[in-house]
Amino acid sequence: MSDLLAARSQMAVSLAFHIVFAAIGIAMPLLMVVAERRYHRTGDRAYLELAKRWAKGTAIMFAVGAVSGTILSFELGLLWPGFMEFAGPIIGMPFSLEGFAFFVEAIFLGVHLYGWNRVPPRMHLVAGVMVALGGVLSGIFVVIANAWMNTPAGFELVNGRAVNVDPLAAMANPAAFTQTLHMTLAAYAATGLGVAGIHAFLLLRDPLNAFHRRALAVALLVGAPAAALQPISGDLAGKMVARRQPAKLAAMEGQFRTERGAPLRVGGWPDVERRETRFAIEVPRMLSVLAFGDPDAVVTGLEDVPRSDWPPVPPVHLSFQVMVALGTYLALVSLWAGWLALRRRDLAAHRGLLRALALGTPMGFVAIECGWMVTEIGRQPWVVHGVIRTADAVTPMPGLVVPFLLFTLLYLGLAAAVVWLLRRQILESPREPEPGAAPVGVPQGA
């Protein structure tokens, strides 16, 4: 394994691991706050139970998200010193702001988790809201920096050096809005529908359980609107890629030839040798419509991109197909749930919907991983699109396969521990919490 490949693999594993916890850290506090607010309004203890359990889950996820995020902030330099030396002054600003958002999150999470009996109920709820806000802002700031890597702005390049640096213009880079919108909705959709799916599964076995019924309602309230809106934000993000990163779009769509009125290819396998995408279902002119809003628009194919600037086509195309398929499924199930809710049907008793939700439990997270692979692998061979190649940014440190394996082992261990802990939490779900259930205590060992 070359050092470059080891560095890329380590970064990929770190991000793939962190993104799950980051997404949960963005959305889970909102679920927890909605449940607590409903408890305040209704006095229904099942909501209190829910708020406490979700707070525990959030505590575990947030801690793992925080430490894995710390790894990433150091890895930017440990693996890509060339990138950071160039990009730090231009795009460090959102990271600095993210630092403060992270502070708000961590401070108020402490108040929330350990303050059940120490702060007034209203303040406890406010602390939860602050955690939720801090989480969203942290995510937005980090994704702004990633968007800059796709559509760099806010500097001029003179002899390989950045001059006239304007950090605000860098933050306002073209992809910032579409990417942050897409990722934020993804976090709510994946987490909300992930939680809804778990409780839907448990309701199928235990249909009258009041605890799971309420959990399902809150989780759907957060997850379903986000999942239903996600295709729109995806369309915006796709149009931005089409304008600014034609090679990435071509890889996503398996578009080898430059074509007027290009078809949308559903599925299929891009054969890089033969420069064609085989076995795909083609919808005529649809790609031109989706990418440029015009059935006769010209879509640039990879043939017009220098071979050395191609991203790896098959993984980008495949990830994109899987992301779109899963996102579509979740959007449709969400619309179905919304329609049933409008007709005042009891969602928790609708076995068809419960089955569909249970099936969708992991889909949001798989879609997030795939979407992240689309944007990251699709940007290759650049670390900053059109400006710095990944190969030129890597550290001169040899033997990078060692830290790669070390961190991979660490992540596997952490993942196993988290699964073990959450499994216990979920299996311990209360059977009939409604009449006079004892409230769970504050986190133990604290």
Next chain:
Amino acid sequence: MPELSLPLVLAGAILVSLNAYALLGGADFGGGVWDLLASGPRRERQRALVAEAIGPIWEANHVWLILAVVLLFTCFPAAFARLSVALHIPLTLGLIGIVLRGSAFVFRAYDVQRDDVQRRWGRIFASASLVTPILLGVSVGAVATGRVPRAPEGDFVDAFVRPWLQPFPIAVGLLALALFAFLAAVYLTVEADEPALREDFRARALGAGLAAFAAAALALLLAYEGAPLVWGKLIASPWALRFHLATAAAAVAALGALWRRRWRVARVAAAVQVSLVLWGWGLAQYPYLVPPHLTLHEAAAPAATLRLVVLALAAGAVVLFPSLYYLFHVFKGRPV
């Protein structure tokens, strides 16, 4: 006194972050050390006190380190790049320590309350708390040696091991460990709510204070050979004598207050002492960020960036300090 400039202000901000991290995050690591070294009839109560003390605040305390790193790569990208290359190994090991400490602490809090399970997480939490401060201290010490090269030179050992595997950085690592353990024990004398437990941590604080004194003396001794630039400043600068007197006064005050059981006075004096050690390092390095080649001004990002970061820091402080005050007021305020 150096002229006030944007790079200097931001270097100051980084040092403030590191200072806060040492006083708060450092004490959380120190708490882990006392978990590891818990002993005697009140062993479990010592551990419970540590967990109770750091539980609500350790994540907020940890953010100071993130802030320092982010400010370093935004405002002094050349220094960040150079240090990340030369100190790849201790920083990577320190990161693993940070991850294991934090996650094992939370896993212990939320896993089954069975002794063997709790002990397993506790052991990981505590050993990571012991090792990480040494690695962080080694990294800081390595910067002070003036042996971080502009670019990697020579073979693997020359380029990636020798810059930090030296007596002086290791002494600084031990000093960091002793100071963090000292801080934690002093804080815990205030937070313990029964006299016997307080006495346990008083004894530990006195021991750690003496260990810190020994480590500091060792580091100063080794600095002559190991970090000549810093040594020269610490001995010959016009401010050096006053500075050493102030640090010594704080150290003596902390130990004296502990001896006389004036817990809150000891807490303030210990915090002042640790802060002075840190600022002494910062002053002794001035104007170098990574001696002996890279000064603050050479490493600085363009003024446009620095100006915006100063604004962001000011705006962030408006949110941060009231929030932090609230957190510490809720969990560390005097019992009503």
